[in-house]
Amino acid sequence: MTVQEPLTLQRVGPLIAFAEVSLNLGRTTILDSVAFQVEPGSIHALVGPNGGGKSSLIKTLLGQMPHQGRLSLQWPGEPGVIGYVPQALEFDRGLPMTVDDFMAAMCQRRPAFLGLSKHYAGAIGQALERVGMQDKRKRRMGALSGGERQRVLLAQGLIPSPQLLVLDEPMSALDEAGIQVFERLLQDWRQAGITVLWIEHDLEAVGRLADRVTGLNRRVLFDGPPRQTLTPERLLTLFSTHPRTNGSAA
Incomplete structure (x- = not known):
């Protein structure tokens, strides 16, 4: 009897590494020593309160905002195409x-x-x-x-x-049919080995669809698989106005 090895998906997207990324606007700290990685070919969600720095982090990734620290994209070959879907169209x-x-x-x-x-x-x-x-x-x-x-x-x-997709709350205006379309696209991107960094406020969707999730409120409060990280205690800390300094990480 022959046992068939599981197929290994080819990852065409990059690894994204944020290393002590900080952003200050005047006296206001927007990002405070943010450090985490997005694995190549993964669906990685970014969650947190409004004003917690999610969109600012995306803008640093896209080269639209100055920052301190190091941000790198490690492509499997030649640098690929980055796609961006904004939250809304004005x-x-x-x-x-x-x-x-x-x-x-x-x-x-x-x-x-x-x-x-x-x-x-x-x-x-x-x-x-x-x-x-x-x-x-x-x-x-x-x-x-x-x-x-x-x-x-x-x-x-x-x-x-694209080989890297950056999504800023793409589900915010979608109806039920649109949500089904989006979920099919996520599965297609995963199968294609595309790296997806996805800002989302729907925690139930993140729990079902993301491979990994990072909680951001100016700094990283947790980072890991959704089932392990989206606990009531951690979410309470994440969405509080002033997160505790000892926020745990997975």
Whole structure:
């Protein structure tokens, strides 16, 4: 009898290492010696209170904010593509911008008013299909629901095909159908070996879907598998205004 070895997923995403990363704006400490790692090809959630530094940490990763300490991406080969999905989209809803127009503006250098370039048309169509928005490509962005706009934001984060995805509360505006789409995408990214750093406030979703979770309230209060770290005591400490200095870590 032959025992088949389990298939090992190829990891195309990088390892992310935060080493004593600090950020101060004036006299305000935003991040205080943040240190943890995101394993390559993993779904890593970042949780914590509003104002706890989650989005600021993401901005340091994307090179948008100065910081102290060391932040490194260790790619398995040549540096790959980083995709980013913001929490929300602010725009004038009266603009006559269709979904196709928005995707063209975000994904190609050619001016959006000239339409989709042949180079990106196929990829844009596939991305919209994956998020269930293929049939609404000619709808105005301002006429979409909040959940539909969030799906379009997810689609733009897939072009070009990323090896690292940074998600800032992507579930915040999604309806039930959109949440199912997002959960399927997470599974696809895990199977593809893509590294995902995911800010999320839905702790139940984090517990089900993340491989690892870091609790951040200016500094790291815990870091480990969700089942071990998302305990009532640790969550109480995490979401308190002034976290205790001796917050335990897993």
